[in-house]
Amino acid sequence: MTTELSPDAPALDGLLERARKDYEALAARGLSLDLTRGKPAPEQLDLSEGLLSLPGERHTAADGTDVRNYGGLQGLPELREIFAELLQVPAGQLLALGNSSLELMHDCLVHALLGKLPGAESRWVDQEPIAFLCPVPGYDRHFALCERFGIDMIPVPMTEQGPDMDAVERLAAENPAVKGIWCVPKYSNPDGVSYSDETVARLARMETAAPDFRIFWDNAYAVHHLTDEPTGIADLLGACAEAGNPDRAFVFGSTSKITAAGAGVAFFGSSPANVKWLLANNQKRSIGPDKINQLRHALFLKDADGVRAHMERQRALLQPKFETVARILETELGGTGLATWTSPRGGYFVTLQVPEGCAKDVVRRAAEAGIVLTPAGATHPYGDDPRDAVIRIAPSYPGLADLEQAMHGLTVCVRLAGYEQRTRQAA
Amino acid sequence: MTTELSPDAPALDGLLERARKDYEALAARGLSLDLTRGKPAPEQLDLSEGLLSLPGERHTAADGTDVRNYGGLQGLPELREIFAELLQVPAGQLLALGNSSLELMHDCLVHALLGKLPGAESRWVDQEPIAFLCPVPGYDRHFALCERFGIDMIPVPMTEQGPDMDAVERLAAENPAVKGIWCVPKYSNPDGVSYSDETVARLARMETAAPDFRIFWDNAYAVHHLTDEPTGIADLLGACAEAGNPDRAFVFGSTSKITAAGAGVAFFGSSPANVKWLLANNQKRSIGPDKINQLRHALFLKDADGVRAHMERQRALLQPKFETVARILETELGGTGLATWTSPRGGYFVTLQVPEGCAKDVVRRAAEAGIVLTPAGATHPYGDDPRDAVIRIAPSYPGLADLEQAMHGLTVCVRLAGYEQRTRQAA
Numbered sequence: 001m002t003t004e005l006s007p008d009a010p011a012l013d014g015l016l017e018r019a020r021k022d023y024e025a026l027a028a029r030g031l032s033l034d035l036t037r038g039k040p041a042p043e044q045l046d047l048s049e050g051l052l053s054l055p056g057e058r059h060t061a062a063d064g065t066d067v068r069n070y071g072g073l074q075g076l077p078e079l080r081e082i083f084a085e086l087l088q089v090p091a092g093q094l095l096a097l098g099n100s101s102l103e104l105m106h107d108c109l110v111h112a113l114l115g116k117l118p119g120a121e122s123r124w125v126d127q128e129p130i131a132f133l134c135p136v137p138g139y140d141r142h143f144a145l146c147e148r149f150g151i152d153m154i155p156v157p158m159t160e161q162g163p164d165m166d167a168v169e170r171l172a173a174e175n176p177a178v179k180g181i182w183c184v185p186k187y188s189n190p191d192g193v194s195y196s197d198e199t200v201a202r203l204a205r206m207e208t209a210a211p212d213f214r215i216f217w218d219n220a221y222a223v224h225h226l227t228d229e230p231t232g233i234a235d236l237l238g239a240c241a242e243a244g245n246p247d248r249a250f251v252f253g254s255t256s257k258i259t260a261a262g263a264g265v266a267f268f269g270s271s272p273a274n275v276k277w278l279l280a281n282n283q284k285r286s287i288g289p290d291k292i293n294q295l296r297h298a299l300f301l302k303d304a305d306g307v308r309a310h311m312e313r314q315r316a317l318l319q320p321k322f323e324t325v326a327r328i329l330e331t332e333l334g335g336t337g338l339a340t341w342t343s344p345r346g347g348y349f350v351t352l353q354v355p356e357g358c359a360k361d362v363v364r365r366a367a368e369a370g371i372v373l374t375p376a377g378a379t380h381p382y383g384d385d386p387r388d389a390v391i392r393i394a395p396s397y398p399g400l401a402d403l404e405q406a407m408h409g410l411t412v413c414v415r416l417a418g419y420e421q422r423t424r425q426a427a
Numbered sequence: 428m429t430t431e432l433s434p435d436a437p438a439l440d441g442l443l444e445r446a447r448k449d450y451e452a453l454a455a456r457g458l459s460l461d462l463t464r465g466k467p468a469p470e471q472l473d474l475s476e477g478l479l480s481l482p483g484e485r486h487t488a489a490d491g492t493d494v495r496n497y498g499g500l501q502g503l504p505e506l507r508e509i510f511a512e513l514l515q516v517p518a519g520q521l522l523a524l525g526n527s528s529l530e531l532m533h534d535c536l537v538h539a540l541l542g543k544l545p546g547a548e549s550r551w552v553d554q555e556p557i558a559f560l561c562p563v564p565g566y567d568r569h570f571a572l573c574e575r576f577g578i579d580m581i582p583v584p585m586t587e588q589g590p591d592m593d594a595v596e597r598l599a600a601e602n603p604a605v606k607g608i609w610c611v612p613k614y615s616n617p618d619g620v621s622y623s624d625e626t627v628a629r630l631a632r633m634e635t636a637a638p639d640f641r642i643f644w645d646n647a648y649a650v651h652h653l654t655d656e657p658t659g660i661a662d663l664l665g666a667c668a669e670a671g672n673p674d675r676a677f678v679f680g681s682t683s684k685i686t687a688a689g690a691g692v693a694f695f696g697s698s699p700a701n702v703k704w705l706l707a708n709n710q711k712r713s714i715g716p717d718k719i720n721q722l723r724h725a726l727f728l729k730d731a732d733g734v735r736a737h738m739e740r741q742r743a744l745l746q747p748k749f750e751t752v753a754r755i756l757e758t759e760l761g762g763t764g765l766a767t768w769t770s771p772r773g774g775y776f777v778t779l780q781v782p783e784g785c786a787k788d789v790v791r792r793a794a795e796a797g798i799v800l801t802p803a804g805a806t807h808p809y810g811d812d813p814r815d816a817v818i819r820i821a822p823s824y825p826g827l828a829d830l831e832q833a834m835h836g837l838t839v840c841v842r843l844a845g846y847e848q849r850t851r852q853a854a
Contacts (some may be wrong), residue, residue: 035588037497045486045495052719053480059472068472068687069462087429098525099717109538114552114576125541141711148711149541256714260495263719285533286566286577289685290526292690293477293720 019415022328025288031370035404038348039397040261047313048259054296062094067291076294085304086223087253087267090234099290101254101266111281113202118247118273120212133181135163137390139189142182153344153381162195165202171314176209187221190392192344197400204239217251221347223311226319246271265297320397324403325350334412338418350393354414359388362418369411446842453836458797465775466690466824470850474740475686481723494718503721513650514680515662516696523801524716528681528693530537538708545674545700548640562590564806564817566616569609580808586694589622592629603636611764614648617806617819618778624661631666644678648774650738653746653775671700693725748822751830752777760836765845777820781841786815788844798836
């Protein structure tokens with residue numbers, strides 16, 4: 001649901017006056033609400049209550065492995081089987097590892113910085129400065145990893161099909177310092193875009209000046225649908241292999257937003273050479289992942305259909321929240337010309353676009369009224385949204401009543417900031 | 428129990444002949460036994476069977492935190508309280524993290540290589556080559572981390588009091604490239620030495636040329652006693668603070684050999700500045716450790732006394748195995764002058780010293796007879812024991828009957844290799 005900016009606002013004074021009064025009333029309510037992070041709500045976590053007493057009496061995997069002892073660097077085969085289909089990675093090329101896919105992305109950067117990737121001429125630290133392409137708006141924690149390791153970030157605009165591939169192809173082809181790209185290919189964070197088949201094909205076959213270019217494919221929302229028609233994306237790993245670039249893709253996923261956030265299992269999938277590379281690195285670092293937790297998950301989820309059924313139950317809790325967000329935005333901001341917003345078909349976020357130069361102002365005013373939002377700019381490298389227009393809304397955690405209050409409050413802040421700006425512009 | 432080499436062996440021919448026959452008989456038995464790694468036995472893991480259905484219905488920590496959701500980078504306070512006393516780290520300076528202390532050591536190296544440690548002038552990658560002091564014999568996985576990151580290893584001999592502190596002080600003081608030292612301070616791997624108070628005091632107060640020198644204090648066997656008189660070690664963290672070197676010590680520990688190997692909880696303790704540094708790094712990498720597993724452990728272990736009682740049950744299973752090793756070594760090799768060995772008061776290993784130049788030969792012959800031992804040399808940097816004399820025995824995993832067979836076989840191999848060498852020397 002989107003609306004267009006209508007620069008000619010009649011009775012602007014009246015609109016501003018009403019917004020000011022509404023904001024005063026909002027501030028007087030002394031709210032304390034939080035729309036910042038994509039955290040599951042307690043009711044979502046209750047869906048996995050059964051995990052908490054598993055594996056119970058059992059302590060052997062299907063192949064007889066004692067899950068209580070060291071070993072098994074690849075992770076439990078039965079859990080890898082379940083997620084192979086869902087993450088579009090052959091089970092033999094899929095590793096089940098620790099409790100966080102963000103950790104795996106961090107560690108892949110570390111191992112590439114401090115050791116030679118397949119196809120690399122040297123360690124990345126010996127080639128500094130290096131750079132990553134960052135589709136924007138994007139995920140702040142990806143950008144934070146680049147910043148932490150001194151990896152330059154080159155923004156690339158997102159389109160309805162995924163990142164602007166003309167820009168991606170040009171940047172990847174012309175500069176050997178460009179070592180990778182961050183992608184959230186399905187129901188992207190924050191704007192809910194799913195990459196088109198053409199985008200996936202172009203990513204797989206494009207020329208890259210760096211022989212060790214990697215696509216960090218953060219498939220965080222692979223099964224996190226919000227409609228009856230799940231979106232599918234093309235198989236990047238297969239497309240890379242077919243295009244003669246088998247080692248280009250690192251696929252990441254986790255059960256953090258399926259079972260328990262921070263107590264789930266994370267996955268890494270890639271070419272045989274990359275899997276061997278990560279295993280060799282992991283072998284120095286660890287004597288194996290938490291296989292009891294992996295068995296717990298395999299017993300609880302059972303199979304890919306079990307995951308899909310579980311995600312339907314998640315959707316039943318999440319969909320009303322996304323509908324609430326859409327309804328309030330439409331009711332309060334529809335026709336004002338002050339905002340556009342996304343209607344995601346999955347994932348965890350809604351992106352709200354406010355008039356250029358207003359996002360920080362909206363977030364600041366909301367905070368002053370007790371509604372905490374993700375900082376404006378967080379969706380961009382270095383926290384800098386050059387248009388100062390993008391606000392990320394995370395509706396999953398609050399209860400419906402709180403969410404309704406927070407969204408109402410947010411729209412008041414958008415009206416106030418927007419009409420103040422128009423008034424300044426009209427003066 | 429140790430014996431002295433007696434170079435004058437009467438009737439050497441007969442001894443060699445008997446060893447050869449014994450070895451033939453051994454090889455003919457077609458054994459398949461493994462003494463390689465310090466893995467808990469299934470009966471030890473059974474002691475923690477209760478963990479497997481915990482936390483059950485409960486999902487909140489003592490402070491009300493929902494352990495199923497993101498957050499809590501420091502780890503669960505109640506679990507940190509339990510291990511603070513056992514690891515000699517104030518709970519406020521102790522972090523409860525993932526499933527492996529080896530991972531934490533790896534990651535501390537990574538963060539020091541790629542970011543500035545408190546007190547550091549620059550990243551370690553910008554100061555390469557750097558070096559670590561490696562008390563020998565030591566733990567092969569420590570050495571593997573150095574090798575993987577290109578950190579030079581400088582061997583320092585172990586004494587009955589810990590590393591030779593004259594050598595450590597000299598090497599640390601004279602060379603700013605020496606950035607750290609590996610220590611297993613209690614029941615050390617592999618020789619079972621516990622550091623004396625004087626050693627701890629000298630480590631804490633010594634001069635170091637590097638302003639960012641770190642002691643990697645791998646207190647893996649803090650509560651892993653094998654006698655009625657638990658060994659205590661001095662408080663390194665406190666000693667470093669008192670000596671004006673508060674940031675020198677990184678303390679590591681885990682429950683891998685307390686509850687479940689690979690499904691336990693690992694700990695990091697240090698000065699407030701170092702803890703802040705690690706938390707800042709972890710915050711980029713993770714949205715928190717597996718708090719469900721931490722709650723599970725807190726509920727199961729209850730308190731420090733609970734851990735001590737649990738370790739008494741572990742000891743009841745382990746002590747007979749160590750006694751078996753000692754008995755067979757004494758019966759078969761006592762008085763031969765072919766070997767000396769340690770009688771550890773805790774930990775997981777026995778170190779067997781065979782005549783110089785014989786260790787590899789013994790390990791090879793044992794493997795050919797179906798008895799797998801830790802590779803000779805693994806206890807030294809780069810897998811190179813210059814005397815080729817040290818063999819690490821890990822008695823925990825096999826059942827008593829298997830252990831007895833394996834130890835018998837091992838002593839046969841020692842006699843064969845030893846008497847062959849004497850025969851060559853006599854020729």
